[in-house]
Amino acid sequence: MTPEHRYAYWRANLRLVTILLICWFTCSFGFGILLVHPLNAIRLGGYPLGLWFAQQGAIYCFILLIFVYALAMHWLDKKFEIHQD
Structure with a gap:
């Protein structure tokens, strides 16, 4: 594997991890803490959506x-x- 190939692979891996961490942060911190009060106006299974998140x-x-x-x-x-073997 050439150094350019390794660099491109590592860059794609880091981009993927960054995107997934942003999604996780948005879901856990954003919906579960920051937006809990507006989301509590919506009910999911009888419970406020903010609490559910x-x-x-x-x-x-x-x-x-x-x-x-x-x-x-x-x-x-x-x-x-x-x-991978």
Whole structure:
């Protein structure tokens, strides 16, 4: 693998991680803490949406992001022809 190839792979990996961390921050901190009062006007299953994000939504979001990261890295490894034995 050439140094340019390595650099491009690492840059794509960091871009992916940055995007996923921004999504996680938005869901957990933004919806669960900063926007909790406006979201509490909406009800989900009888509970205020802000409370749901603070208690369960951020965890579900994190689990979803783990699967998205695994699938995206699998695609990225195929794109850069990196094989793991």
